[in-house]
Amino acid sequence: MNIIHNNNIAVSCAGISKHYKKVQALKNVSFEVSKGEIFGIIGPDGAGKTSLFRILTTLILADNGTATVNGFDVVKNYKNIRECVGYMPGKFSLYQDLTVEENLEFFATVFNTSIKENYDLIKDIYVQIEPFKTRRAGKLSGGMKQKLALSCALIHKPAVLFLDEPTTGVDPVSRKEFWGMLKNLKKQGITILVSTPYMDEASLCDRIGLIQNGSFLTIDTPEEIIAGFGQRLWAAHSKNMNKLLTDLRSNADVKSSFAFGDAVHITLNEDYKTEQLRHELEVKGHTGISIRTIKPGIEDCFMELSKSEKY
Amino acid sequence: MILLLMPVIQIILFGFAMSTEVKNTKVVVLANQADEVTRQLIERIDASQYFEIAVIAHNSGDVDNAFRDGTAKLAIIFENGFSKKLTHEGKAHIQLIADATDPNAATSFVFYAGNIINSYQQELMPVQSAAGLIQPEVKMLYNPQMISAYNFVPGVLGMIMLLICAMMTSIAIVREKEMGTMEILLVSPMKPIYTMLSKIAPYFVLSVINFATIMLLSVYVLHVPVAGSFISLVLVSLLYIFVSLALGLLISTITSTQLAAMFISGMGLMLPVMLLSGMIFPIENMPGILRFISNFVPARWYIDAVKTIMIKGLSITEVGTDVAVLSVMAVLLVIASVKKFKVRLE
Incomplete structure (x- = not known):
């Protein structure tokens, strides 16, 4: 197992595996994250995102493989890593009985620093929650909690920031704000690893890794992943959506079909024309049929990749 | 709040409700032919703080009823022609019947009543007693009135302190694990020993307050004096x-849920402390194996030390063994918890 000691590498993993009693959480995972990058780990619940984060933040030990964070080994130099990373767990993990300000002060003390010292770094985020600084952390709204947790994770100016599903359970407006903050942090030179189950957040990362069942399907920039889709994609629509999905799935010429919100995204065999499909659907009694070409998104790529993974 | 009130409630509960001493026990008296002697004796018994004449019975049926409906715990029955027999034959019979559903209490009732009758007898016939009649004299060392508070205050002190301190702290770190805050604390440069010390500190203060409350209650409410040096007591x-x-x-550090921690500290500590610390059952009477196990119960050593200092009034130098054992326990426990403290989540 070779770890390339490159000064530009913030996080590197080589052949990481982890299993719990019955579940194989991570299978031979390898990847690298460059300094100053926003690296998104995107996958459904139970894909292994949290396990991976916990291994990198030295909270749990991997069964196999090695990993380094900021050049430090996660097993041997775990104490060094704990000094230079910021970690925001998926579950809100601040002291609910303490006020906003007390929480921040507490974590500043824990990390041997003070709020003043790194106030610039958290200023943009903290000013938004400052009006509530005497409120108890447990009484904050979801978005506020995330902002406070992020402030606490940043208080010691970490080199690498690990955010485990920071936007889960947060309203769309706050989510957008949150990603704006991450962009600002990137400008400060902080490497950010962020996991999320939301595919639409993928395009906001510099590079993403699509993860499922403990292994990466692909790791690339969002643009490259979308470009790699390589097929035409149609969105099909009809009055009876449930029937449409079953009918499309029973059609041998439809290569894939997934329900996406109010439409079914489909790919077709090479020589199969949409006119044919429309005709066949009309025969089956569908009305109001529309089939139009669309640009594939990350989610389409994920579906396609996870499908090819299975077979 | 609960943590501060619990010792107060417990000490008062143990102090008054669970007291085994004899105080104002209801007595039924049956004297078919009342005369000067029986009257005096009855008055004497009634006047004592141990007994209170509840019923004057007229026949044995009344006595039975008094026991049955619980109006009396002790019956004193004089035989017919009591004073006449006493003066003429030099002996007369008194029957003492005690409600032995609580055997310990019954024994004490009879013992106390017997004492009163004996002392009365001596006053009545000083000549006879002077004539070499051997009267056993029992002296209750350290606790002449056999006040049970003297026994249980050290016991309760040992139990409450252990239960509260252990229970409170046992939850402390587990709660961090359950709340998820441990995750962040671990991913920080905080040393485990600091985490643990800072967890202990507030509970130490609380425990000291609890100790002070118990001491105040025992001295001013239960009237248990601190015979020895107060400083020694505080140090121990x-x-x-x-x-x-x-x-x-x-x-x-070894449990992973608050419930498990509560269970272990509550059940796992309560029983050994109650049964093996000498608080209820004397350690000397235990079978060898239990006596051996009791050596590992910290409360055993503490209770012994408190009894020595508080009741017997000896100084800290007399409890050297207890102090040494407790110190060794403290060091071992701290080392064990630091070693067991997990620097990772699993």
């Missing part, structure tokens, strides 16, 4: 508090 207690906190800490 601080050591004991520290042992208890360390024990709680160890429980906290």
Whole structure:
């Protein structure tokens, strides 16, 4: 197992595996994250995102493989890593009985620093929650909690920031704000690893890794992943959506079909024309049929990749 | 709040409700032919703080009823022609019947009543007693009135301190694990020993307050004096508090849920402390194996030390063994919990 000691590498993993009693959480995972990058780990619940984060933040030990964070080994130099990373767990993990300000002060003390010292770094985020600084952390709204947790994770100016599903359970407006903050942090030179189950957040990362069942399907920039889709994609629509999905799935010429919100995204065999499909659907009694070409998104790529993974 | 009130409630509960001493026990008296002697004797018994004449019975049926409906715990029955027989034959019979559903209490009733009757007899016939009649004289060392508070205050002190300290701290670290805050604390440069010390500190203060409350209550409400040096008592207690906190800490580091921690510290400590500390059952009477196990119960040593200092009035130098054992326990427990403290989540 070779770890390339490159000064530009913030996080590197080589052949990481982890299993719990019955579940194989991570299978031979390898990847690298460059300094100053926003690296998104995107996958459904139970894909292994949290396990991976916990291994990198030295909270749990991997069964196999090695990993380094900021050049430090996660097993041997775990104490060094704990000094230079910021970690925001998926579950809100601040002291609910303490006020906003007390929480921040507490974590500043824990990390041997003070709020003043790194106030610039958290200023943009903290000013938004400052009006509530005497409120108890447990009484904050979801978005506020995330902002406070992020402030606490940043208080010691970490080199690498690990955010485990920071936007889960947060309203769309706050989510957008949150990603704006991450962009600002990137400008400060902080490497950010962020996991999320939301595919639409993928395009906001510099590079993403699509993860499922403990292994990466692909790791690339969002643009490259979308470009790699390589097929035409149609969105099909009809009055009876449930029937449409079953009918499309029973059609041998439809290569894939997934329900996406109010439409079914489909790919077709090479020589199969949409006119044919429309005709066949009309025969089956569908009305109001529309089939139009669309640009594939990350989610389409994920579906396609996870499908090819299975077979 | 609960943590501060619990010792108060417990000490008062043990102090008054669970007292085994004899106080104002209801007595039924049957004297078919009342005369000067029986009257005097009855008055004497009634006047004592131990007994209170509840019923004057007229026949044995009344006595039975008094026992049955619980109006009396002790019956004193004079035989017919009591004073006549006493003066003429030099002996007369008194029958003492005690409600032995609580055998310990019954024994004490009879013992106390017997004492009163004996002393009356002596006054009545000083000549006879002077004539070499051997009267056993029992002296209750350290606790002449056999006040049970003297026994249980050290016991309750030992139990409450251990339970509260251990229970409180056992939850402390587990709660961090359950709340998820441990995850962040671990991913920080905080040393485990600092985490643990900072967890112990507030509970140490709380325990000291609890100790002070118990002491105040025992001295001013239960009237248990501190015969020995108060400073020695405080020193031993601080050591004991520290042992208890360390024990709680160890429980906290090895369990993973608050419920399990509560269960271990509650059930796992309560029973051994109650049964094996000498608080209820004397250690000397235990079978060898239990006596051996009792050596590992910190409360045993503490209770012994408190009894020595508080009741017997001896100084800290007399409890060297207890202090040494407790100190060794403290050191071992702290080492064990630091070693057991997980620097990772699993």
